[in-house]
Amino acid sequence: MSQKRDRGSLIGDGLAQIGALGLFLLQVLAAIPRSLRYFSETVRQIFFVGAMSLVIIITCGLFIGLVLGLQLYEVLSRFGSTASVGTVVAIALYRELGPVVTALLFAGRAGTSITAEIGLMRATDQLAAMEMMAVDPMAYVVAPRFLAGIIAMPLLACVFNALAIFGSHLVAVSWLGLDNGTFWSNMTGAVDVWTDVMNGVWKSAVFGAIVTLVATFQGYTTAPTSEGVAYATTRTVVYSSILTLAIDFLMTAFLM
Amino acid sequence: MTQRRSHQIGTGLFILLGFAALGYLATQTTSLANYRQGPTYALKARFTNIGQLKLRAPVKVAGVRIGSVTDIQLEPDRLEALVTLAVDKRFDQLPDDSAASVFTSGLLGDQYVALKPGGSPDMFKDGDEIILTQSSVQLEELIGKYLVGSGDTPAKKPEDAKPADAKPANPDPATH
Numbered sequence: 001m002s003q004k005r006d007r008g009s010l011i012g013d014g015l016a017q018i019g020a021l022g023l024f025l026l027q028v029l030a031a032i033p034r035s036l037r038y039f040s041e042t043v044r045q046i047f048f049v050g051a052m053s054l055v056i057i058i059t060c061g062l063f064i065g066l067v068l069g070l071q072l073y074e075v076l077s078r079f080g081s082t083a084s085v086g087t088v089v090a091i092a093l094y095r096e097l098g099p100v101v102t103a104l105l106f107a108g109r110a111g112t113s114i115t116a117e118i119g120l121m122r123a124t125d126q127l128a129a130m131e132m133m134a135v136d137p138m139a140y141v142v143a144p145r146f147l148a149g150i151i152a153m154p155l156l157a158c159v160f161n162a163l164a165i166f167g168s169h170l171v172a173v174s175w176l177g178l179d180n181g182t183f184w185s186n187m188t189g190a191v192d193v194w195t196d197v198m199n200g201v202w203k204s205a206v207f208g209a210i211v212t213l214v215a216t217f218q219g220y221t222t223a224p225t226s227e228g229v230a231y232a233t234t235r236t237v238v239y240s241s242i243l244t245l246a247i248d249f250l251m252t253a254f255l256m
Numbered sequence: 257m258t259q260r261r262s263h264q265i266g267t268g269l270f271i272l273l274g275f276a277a278l279g280y281l282a283t284q285t286t287s288l289a290n291y292r293q294g295p296t297y298a299l300k301a302r303f304t305n306i307g308q309l310k311l312r313a314p315v316k317v318a319g320v321r322i323g324s325v326t327d328i329q330l331e332p333d334r335l336e337a338l339v340t341l342a343v344d345k346r347f348d349q350l351p352d353d354s355a356a357s358v359f360t361s362g363l364l365g366d367q368y369v370a371l372k373p374g375g376s377p378d379m380f381k382d383g384d385e386i387i388l389t390q391s392s393v394q395l396e397e398l399i400g401k402y403l404v405g406s407g408d409t410p411a412k413k414p415e416d417a418k419p420a421d422a423k424p425a426n427p428d429p430a431t432h
Binding site: 040043044046047050051054090094151152154155156158159161162165184187188189190191192193196197198201 | 260
């Protein structure tokens, strides 16, 4: 991975990056069976990317719910249909906002630290040292983080959704005076387990894979300098956000 | 070693919390919450038009949910919709001349089956058929009738049932 940038071949650079990312994905997938030996490492990574992200996920979920409740109550009251605040909040959250916002937060909270960690391993030759000791860094470093992302993201998105529902209930019912029974019965009447809740779970698993794939790739292929690690961390956030939103559109179009 | 153990405990707690949230979302905020898994008995009803009635739509008496729609089929010979209702066993005191109607909750809400109790001393049993039925009121049909039918047709349509709660915004007495 030469960091030397030829100004003229930006497109070629982009294509090469996409190709390298695709090959990296294949390498990670191939390394997953071997990484099962290091299962406790995967558990440790779930703790770091999942449990340690809980605080930001809970806080942001609560605020998103509060804002959604306020905005939708205000807008729907113009049409005299405030009864469907709960329904709209739940469907918007489960299908789109929950997975996507969680993925963006996840990229900022967990993706960056994965990139920085692996990038520093690269810069300080720890990855080379592992290879010398016949420990495959793909199986010991990259694959556990990838698996942890796939496992942790859906759970984080569910926590996010639950807190957001709580927040919108707080605003709509406790503050603005919507009837409690109306809020829940409209929601339970219109939300479906498979097409709404599980749809969001599949989506967030894919987003978890995307974010951790980009993060590990950027860390693994970083220029072994402090500047290179800084760039790689920035690119992780930028690329994984763009990829998440683009693939969200594709998944929505195909899974509707 | 103790640090690894605390990581494992933290991960376990995190996974438990995540699945608890998923379980909460799946069971409390979706249509699963409307499932009441008590013993039920089946009633059948034929409608000439069920409108937008869907599976799992509620069955109500006096506005209170007592069961759900479990099956909707078209009878090939009579070309009528055969709807199977599962009614909670606790409500087995329904007279067997009760009437079933397909109503809409609100102007644009979901449709449900409303049962209007009759006066018969005999009660419905499992598998009975509700004879008195009233189909769903199609808003488009009504509009069409008002637009076309008010001026030139002397024959008032007697089969046009009184739209009970489907159109509270329209006080026109022309239908009955």
